[in-house]
Amino acid sequence: MAKVMIIGAGGVGNVVAHKVAQLSSVFTEIVLASRTLAKCDAIAASIDHPIRTVAVDADNVEELTALLKQEQPELVINVALPYQDLSIMDACLAAGVHYMDTANYEPPETAKFEYSWQWAYQERFEKAGLTALLGSGFDPGATNMFTAYLAKHYFDEIHELDIIDVNGGDHGYPFATNFNPEINIREVTAECRHWEGGQFVTTDAMSEKAEFTCPDEVGTYNIYRMYHEELESLTKHFPSLKRAQFWMSFGDSYLKHLEVLQNVGMTGIEPVNFNGTEIIPIQFLRQLLPEPATLGPRTHGKTCIGCVVTGVKDGEQKTMYLYQVKDHQDCYKEVQSQAISYTTGVPAMIGAKMIVEGHWKKPGVWNMEQMDPDLFMEDMNKYGLPWNVIELKDFKLN
Ligand code: NDP
Numbered sequence: 001m002a003k004v005m006i007i008g009a010g011g012v013g014n015v016v017a018h019k020v021a022q023l024s025s026v027f028t029e030i031v032l033a034s035r036t037l038a039k040c041d042a043i044a045a046s047i048d049h050p051i052r053t054v055a056v057d058a059d060n061v062e063e064l065t066a067l068l069k070q071e072q073p074e075l076v077i078n079v080a081l082p083y084q085d086l087s088i089m090d091a092c093l094a095a096g097v098h099y100m101d102t103a104n105y106e107p108p109e110t111a112k113f114e115y116s117w118q119w120a121y122q123e124r125f126e127k128a129g130l131t132a133l134l135g136s137g138f139d140p141g142a143t144n145m146f147t148a149y150l151a152k153h154y155f156d157e158i159h160e161l162d163i164i165d166v167n168g169g170d171h172g173y174p175f176a177t178n179f180n181p182e183i184n185i186r187e188v189t190a191e192c193r194h195w196e197g198g199q200f201v202t203t204d205a206m207s208e209k210a211e212f213t214c215p216d217e218v219g220t221y222n223i224y225r226m227y228h229e230e231l232e233s234l235t236k237h238f239p240s241l242k243r244a245q246f247w248m249s250f251g252d253s254y255l256k257h258l259e260v261l262q263n264v265g266m267t268g269i270e271p272v273n274f275n276g277t278e279i280i281p282i283q284f285l286r287q288l289l290p291e292p293a294t295l296g297p298r299t300h301g302k303t304c305i306g307c308v309v310t311g312v313k314d315g316e317q318k319t320m321y322l323y324q325v326k327d328h329q330d331c332y333k334e335v336q337s338q339a340i341s342y343t344t345g346v347p348a349m350i351g352a353k354m355i356v357e358g359h360w361k362k363p364g365v366w367n368m369e370q371m372d373p374d375l376f377m378e379d380m381n382k383y384g385l386p387w388n389v390i391e392l393k394d395f396k397l398n
Contacts (some may be wrong), residue, residue: 001355005097007058007071007088008059008080009034011179011293011337012102012137014043016347016352019334019383021049027087031071032304033058036079039199048338057085061091068095075076075100077352081180083104083167089132095355096356098130101204102348103183111186111269111345113229115367132365136351137344138305139165139246140230140323141355142385144368145347145376146307146322147234150389152373154320155311162308162397163228166214166221166249169301169339175257178295178340181286188250188258195235195244200363202309206255210247210397214304216325223247225398233367240311247397248392261285271297292341299328299338306387308395319395324380324387334384343385350379 004027006016013034020027024303030049032040032057040053058080058380068076068091078088078101085105092099105117125132135141143163151158167178177184192207208225228246236239250258261267268281302397306323311363324343331342351368354360368376380387 001028002074003027003029003072004075004077004352004356005031005032005033005068005071005077005083006077006179007056008078009036009039009043010079011341012079012344012348014046014107014293015337015341016077016334016348017043017051019049019346019349020050020077020352021047021051021359023349023353024049026356032264033059033067034303036318042301048284057088058243061087061094064088064091065094068097070090072278073097076351078102078350079348082183083108084315088118089118089349092130092132093128096128098132098361099125100133100136100351100355102135102141102344104135106183106186107152109269111190111288113187113190114225115232116228118365125194126364129363130363131363133351133360134365134367135233136368138347139163139228140233141344141347141351141368142324142380143305143307144230144234145373145380146387147309149373149377150307150309150320150322151238153311154318157308158238158311159240159242160310160311161234161238161241161244163230163246164212164223164306164308165247166212166218166223166304167340168214168218168221169299169303171295171299171338173290173298174253176290176295177292178299178338179344180290181289181292181325182282185258185261185282185285187228187270188226188248189267190227192225193231194225194246195241197242208398212247212249212397214302214325215321215323217387218302218304218325221249221250223397234369237367237369245397293337296332296336296338300392301341302327303343305343308392311393319392320389321392321395322387324390325383326383326385346383346385347380350383353379
């Protein structure tokens with residue numbers, strides 16, 4: 001049905017390649033492109049289905065445009081880093097190819113986590129008759145769909161949203177990040193913003209803590225409020241929301257290391273001159289930390305990510321929780337990856353499927369919740385991320 005090009009051969013790229021290859025009736029031809037060809041080749045060799053590999057620097061719009069014109073895929077699945085989003089969107093426009101990603105564009109020099117740069121492409125994609133789907137991972141991605149699904153099927157109006165991301169997995173290292181370390185650390189050290197009474201309110205990073213007991217015996221975890229990009233699009237597209245917060249679980253060892261690294265300046269994104277060489281501390285730190293892609297075999301335990309929505313149905317207030325639980329080792333058995341990459345890669349594959357099958361093909365730049373969630377949610381159940389929805393009584397985090 002469609003030829004796709006995956007850009008990025010890291011932890012998430014590996015999962016997307018596996019899942020896309022499992023669906024050869026939809027994705028008839030697969031090209032895996034990334035900066036380091038050897039990483040593409042290693043992924044292709046681990047999959048029992050033909051995948052062509054090619055080296056490309058996605059920061060170089062001309063080089064990427066030429067590759068896209070030569071290959072003519074219908075869609076690019078961008079799972080490189082957020083820094084490449086705009087150059088890949090530019091190349092897609094120049095070559096007439098649909099676009100999707102799993103993370104908002106980030107300028108390398110400032111940590112922003114906002115959609116403004118990509119939303120600015122709306123008119124260009126619309127005029128070109130091309131679809132750009134933003135943030136089709138788990139959070140953002142599945143969490144946007146969960147919110148849209150609850151709003152559509154369980155409420156007349158939604159008022160409060162708590163997105164709760166628990167990773168109960170243990171990889172045995174004192175400190176490692178389970179997706180790209182640079183992006184992960186930038187995210188968790190950023191000031192917290194949450195939506196309250198029609199505006200974003202800023203508080204210190206990690207200053208709000210709560211305890212959350214996950215369903216299905218996943219356990220009880222400390223969760224910390226932080227900013228996450230889907231809050232920006234969800235509060236825009238669901239203006240009835242009075243409050244929206246994002247929470248993530250962190251273990252004590254992770255927090256202890258992060259505090260020290262921050263205090264000594266190792267998480268900085270400003271260049272530092274070291275013996276005549278400019279280095280960016282967080283990029284150097286990245287070199288020292290384990291590659292997220294190597295955590296798969298060592299990670300045990302489960303993730304539990306979901307959305308708690310409070311709103312009104314037929315005049316009555318209620319609270320619903322839609323969540324997904326995934327076992328790290330089950331992911332490793334299927335695609336040789338831990339659950340963080342898996343839970344990102346599967347929604348990326350499903351988003352791609354929604355576009356190439358035509359359900360979500362509409363010119364312009366879209367966040368997930370602007371699309372109808374039903375087919376996506378059906379596919380989550382089919383392709384490895386079954387979910388559940390329950391009513392919560394007396395839910396209160398803060
Ligand atoms: P990794 O660091 O493991 O992989 C990134 C890949 O992108 C590497 O193969 C890297 O190549 C490649 N790359 C980097 N720069 C370029 C470039 N200029 N041109 C071509 N390729 C390049 O990251 P992850 O797989 O963990 O994450 C991938 C994306 O998924 C990120 O944007 C991340 O933010 C997002 N993500 C989204 C989540 C969600 O739920 N929405 C959750 C987790 C991640 P090289 O090997 O040469 O460095």
